[in-house]
Amino acid sequence: MKVGLFIPCYVDAVYPEVGVACWRLLRHLGLEVDYPAGQTCCGQPMANAGFEDKAVPLARKFEEKFAGFDYIVAPSVSCVAFVRLNYERLLAGHPCATAAKAMDIVEFLHDVVRPAGPLGRFPHKVSLHNSCHGVRELGLSSPSEQHIAPFNKIKDLLSLVEGIEVVEPERKDECCGFGGMFSVEETAVSAQMGLDKLRRHIATGAEYITGPDCACLMHMAGVAKKQGLDIGFKHVVEILAAGL
Amino acid sequence: MSTSHSIKAKAFLKDGKYAEWHDATFWGVRTKRDNMAFGLDEWEQLREKASAIKRHTISHLDEYLEQFAVNAEANGAIVHWAADAAEFNKIVYGILSGHNVRKVVKSKSMLTEECEMNPYLEKRGIEVVETDLGERIIQLKGQKPSHIVMPATHLSHDEVGELFEEKGISDEIGNHDPTYLTYRARLSLRNEFLTAEAGMTGGNFGIATTGDIVVCTNEGNADMSTACPKLHIAAVGLEKIIPDYDCLAVFQRLLARSGTGQPTTTYTSHFRKARCNDGEFHIVLVDNGRSSWIADPDHWEALKCIRCGECMNTCPVYRRSGGYSYSYFIPGPIGINLGMLRNPQEHSGNVSACTLCNSCQSVCPVKIDLGDQVYKWRQKLAEYGTASKSKKMMCDTMSRAFGSESRYNTATGAAHLLNNMPHGLVHCGLNPWAEGHEMMKFPKKPFHKVFEDLEKEDKE
Known part of the structure; x- marks a missing residue:
C-alpha cells in the first residue's frame, strides 16, 4: 500500500508540526509513505471564493504529483473534500485518479488502517x-x-x-x-x-x-x-x- | 472586500446583547425541530420521499397543473393564471374591485409579499389587513418580514406593546405581557374579520387529484379569513402543486416539525369550494419566473422548497446577521438562492453570507442542495459583473503563487519575516483577517523544509 502524504499549503506554511505528526504516525503504523516534492494547494480557496477556473491548473498539478499512490492522505478535511467532490468535474475530459483516492487522515486511519493497539499518550x-x-x-x-x-x-x-x-x-x-x-x-x-x-x-x-x-x-x-x-x-x- | 450582506451584518452585530438573543432564539427553534425529527424513526426516509415527490412533480409540472386546474374548476373554483407579479396583482385587483371590496383580510402568504401585492392594492384604495399575528405586527410597524415563518420574531414584546399602544390596539399602557397583547390583537382582528368583504390566503399545497388548496396555520386565521367574507382568493405559486393526498401526508409530517418543532400546525385547512351558494372561490396560480427556473440545471431544485424556514434557523450566519441583512425578501440559505434566481445583479451581495458549512442542506426536509447552490452562484458572479475585484485579485495572486513551485517556496520560506513586522503594520485596515484575528506566527521552516530533516532522520 503506497500512501502519498498531502500537506496543504497553509498547513505547510503555518503548522509544519502537524505534517511531522502525520509522517511519524503513518511510519509508526508501518506504512509506506511518500511526500511528493513540489506540492502546493488543492485550489479550494479560489474555488470557494467563486473562481473555480483558478483551481483547474492546480488540480492538474495535483493529479501529476499524486499519480501512482493507492491513497492520498491529508490532515485537512476541507481540502480532501474539495478534491474528492470537485476534481472530476474540474478535470472534465481528462482522467482523474485522485478524487477517489483522497482521504482525510482520520478517515484513512479509522476505515483503512484500523489500528487496534494504543497510540500516543496525551493526559489532558x-x-x-x-x-x-x-x-x-x-x-x-x-x-x-x-x-x-x-x-x-x-x-x-x-x-x-x-x-x-x-x-x-x-x-x-x-x-x-x-x-x-x-x-x-x-x-x-x-x-x-x-x-x-x-x-x-x-x-x-x-x-x-x-x-x-x-x-x-x-x-x-x-x-x-x-x-x-x-x-x-x-x-x-x-x-x-x-x-x- | 465587503458585500451588501457583510456591511449590514456588521451593523447587526454591534448590539451584542441583541445579537446573542437573536442567535439563541433561532437556535432554540432548531433544537425544537431536532426533538421532533428524532421522534420519528422514519424521518430520513420521509425527507428522501419528499424530495423525490417534489423532483417528480416539478419535472412533470405541466401535467399536474392541468390536472389541478381541471379538478378545481369542476369543484366550482375560478382558476386564474398569472405569468408574473404585475399580472397577479392586476387579477387580484380585478376580482376585488369587481366585488366592490374595500377591505380584505388575509392570512400569511410569501407569494403576495413577492409580488408586493399589499402596496399595489392599497394604492388603489383597498385596505389589506394581515391576520397572522406576526405579519400584523410588522404591517402595523411598516416593516417587512425578517423570517418567512416567524416574521416578527426580531421584535421584543416591549416593542410590540408600545406599537399596540400607539395604534390603539391595547389600552392598558405598559402592559406588555404577551398573553394580554395577543388577547388585544385578537379583539382588534375579530372586528376586521367581520367587516372585510374578501379573504385571501396563500396555499401551502395544491392537490392535483382533487383541486384542493391546503393552508397550514397556527392561529386559525386562514379559516377566519375565509369563513366570514363570501369571497375567497387563494394565491398559489406553481411549484406548490403536488400529485395527491398520499403525497400531502408526507409533507404534512415534515412541514411543522421542520419549521417550528411542532408535530403539526394547529390548523390544516382544506379548501375545495366557495363557502356557500353565493360565495366565490378564486385560485390564482402564479408563475413569476418559476417555469423558467425549472430549466436551470444547477438551481431548479430550489423549487422544491416548502417554505418551512428551517434553513434560516440552522444557518449560523442568518442567526448572527438577521433577516434584514439580506437584500432579498426571503433571507437565509433559501433566500440567497431564490434571490439569485430572481435577479442576480440585484442580489449578488448575499452569496457571501455562507461558510459552506452545509447545515442547511443537511436539515432541509426536501433535501435542497442549498449550500452547493451557493457555491455554484459564486462561480457565476464574474459573468453577472458582480464579482469582487479585490477578491479576484487575491485569487489571481494565490493561483500564481501556488502554480509555481519557486514562487511558492519563496513565499512560504519568507512568511516568518511577517512575525517580526510592527504589529500595527500587519494588523492594519488592509488586512481584513486582522479585524477579528491576531495574526498567526509563521515558523522559520515550512513543512516541506522540515521534511528534508525527517528524511535524513529516517535514513539514519
Missing part, C-alpha cells in the same frame, strides 16, 4: 471540534441534523490515546465561521462565530481544542488570541502521535 481534557466538511461532506461523524445512528470516527480514534478525556461542546457541529474567503469577506460574522464557538469549547473545561482541520483551528486560535482567551489547539494527528 480535550474538546472535540467537528469540522463541517468532515461531518457533512466526508462523514467523519453523524451530522446533528440527521436522525441516523450516532457515530464519530475522531472519537473512536482518540479512544486509543492513553490518558485522554474527550468531550464535545454544546452545539457539537455548529460551524466555527472560518469558511475560507468568508473569514475576510464577512469579517464580523466570522469573528462572532469563532468567538461563540470558542466560548462553548472553553465551557467544557477542556485544556485543548482538537479537530481534523487545521483551518478551523487556525481561525479559532486567531480569534482566541485577539480576545485574550486561553485554550490550546492541537490537530487530532498531533494527539494520536503524541509521544510516539
Whole structure:
C-alpha cells in the first residue's frame, strides 16, 4: 500500500508540526509513505471564493504529483473534500485518479488502517471540534441534523490515546465561521462565530481544542488570541502521535 | 472586500446583547425541530420521499397543473393564471374591485409579499389587513418580514406593546405581557374579520387529484379569513402543486416539525369550494419566473422548497446577521438562492453570507442542495459583473503563487519575516483577517523544509 502524504499549503506554511505528526504516525503504523516534492494547494480557496477556473491548473498539478499512490492522505478535511467532490468535474475530459483516492487522515486511519493497539499518550481534557466538511461532506461523524445512528470516527480514534478525556461542546457541529474567503469577506460574522464557538469549547473545561482541520483551528486560535482567551489547539494527528 | 450582506451584518452585530438573543432564539427553534425529527424513526426516509415527490412533480409540472386546474374548476373554483407579479396583482385587483371590496383580510402568504401585492392594492384604495399575528405586527410597524415563518420574531414584546399602544390596539399602557397583547390583537382582528368583504390566503399545497388548496396555520386565521367574507382568493405559486393526498401526508409530517418543532400546525385547512351558494372561490396560480427556473440545471431544485424556514434557523450566519441583512425578501440559505434566481445583479451581495458549512442542506426536509447552490452562484458572479475585484485579485495572486513551485517556496520560506513586522503594520485596515484575528506566527521552516530533516532522520 503506497500512501502519498498531502500537506496543504497553509498547513505547510503555518503548522509544519502537524505534517511531522502525520509522517511519524503513518511510519509508526508501518506504512509506506511518500511526500511528493513540489506540492502546493488543492485550489479550494479560489474555488470557494467563486473562481473555480483558478483551481483547474492546480488540480492538474495535483493529479501529476499524486499519480501512482493507492491513497492520498491529508490532515485537512476541507481540502480532501474539495478534491474528492470537485476534481472530476474540474478535470472534465481528462482522467482523474485522485478524487477517489483522497482521504482525510482520520478517515484513512479509522476505515483503512484500523489500528487496534494504543497510540500516543496525551493526559489532558480535550474538546472535540467537528469540522463541517468532515461531518457533512466526508462523514467523519453523524451530522446533528440527521436522525441516523450516532457515530464519530475522531472519537473512536482518540479512544486509543492513553490518558485522554474527550468531550464535545454544546452545539457539537455548529460551524466555527472560518469558511475560507468568508473569514475576510464577512469579517464580523466570522469573528462572532469563532468567538461563540470558542466560548462553548472553553465551557467544557477542556485544556485543548482538537479537530481534523487545521483551518478551523487556525481561525479559532486567531480569534482566541485577539480576545485574550486561553485554550490550546492541537490537530487530532498531533494527539494520536503524541509521544510516539 | 465587503458585500451588501457583510456591511449590514456588521451593523447587526454591534448590539451584542441583541445579537446573542437573536442567535439563541433561532437556535432554540432548531433544537425544537431536532426533538421532533428524532421522534420519528422514519424521518430520513420521509425527507428522501419528499424530495423525490417534489423532483417528480416539478419535472412533470405541466401535467399536474392541468390536472389541478381541471379538478378545481369542476369543484366550482375560478382558476386564474398569472405569468408574473404585475399580472397577479392586476387579477387580484380585478376580482376585488369587481366585488366592490374595500377591505380584505388575509392570512400569511410569501407569494403576495413577492409580488408586493399589499402596496399595489392599497394604492388603489383597498385596505389589506394581515391576520397572522406576526405579519400584523410588522404591517402595523411598516416593516417587512425578517423570517418567512416567524416574521416578527426580531421584535421584543416591549416593542410590540408600545406599537399596540400607539395604534390603539391595547389600552392598558405598559402592559406588555404577551398573553394580554395577543388577547388585544385578537379583539382588534375579530372586528376586521367581520367587516372585510374578501379573504385571501396563500396555499401551502395544491392537490392535483382533487383541486384542493391546503393552508397550514397556527392561529386559525386562514379559516377566519375565509369563513366570514363570501369571497375567497387563494394565491398559489406553481411549484406548490403536488400529485395527491398520499403525497400531502408526507409533507404534512415534515412541514411543522421542520419549521417550528411542532408535530403539526394547529390548523390544516382544506379548501375545495366557495363557502356557500353565493360565495366565490378564486385560485390564482402564479408563475413569476418559476417555469423558467425549472430549466436551470444547477438551481431548479430550489423549487422544491416548502417554505418551512428551517434553513434560516440552522444557518449560523442568518442567526448572527438577521433577516434584514439580506437584500432579498426571503433571507437565509433559501433566500440567497431564490434571490439569485430572481435577479442576480440585484442580489449578488448575499452569496457571501455562507461558510459552506452545509447545515442547511443537511436539515432541509426536501433535501435542497442549498449550500452547493451557493457555491455554484459564486462561480457565476464574474459573468453577472458582480464579482469582487479585490477578491479576484487575491485569487489571481494565490493561483500564481501556488502554480509555481519557486514562487511558492519563496513565499512560504519568507512568511516568518511577517512575525517580526510592527504589529500595527500587519494588523492594519488592509488586512481584513486582522479585524477579528491576531495574526498567526509563521515558523522559520515550512513543512516541506522540515521534511528534508525527517528524511535524513529516517535514513539514519
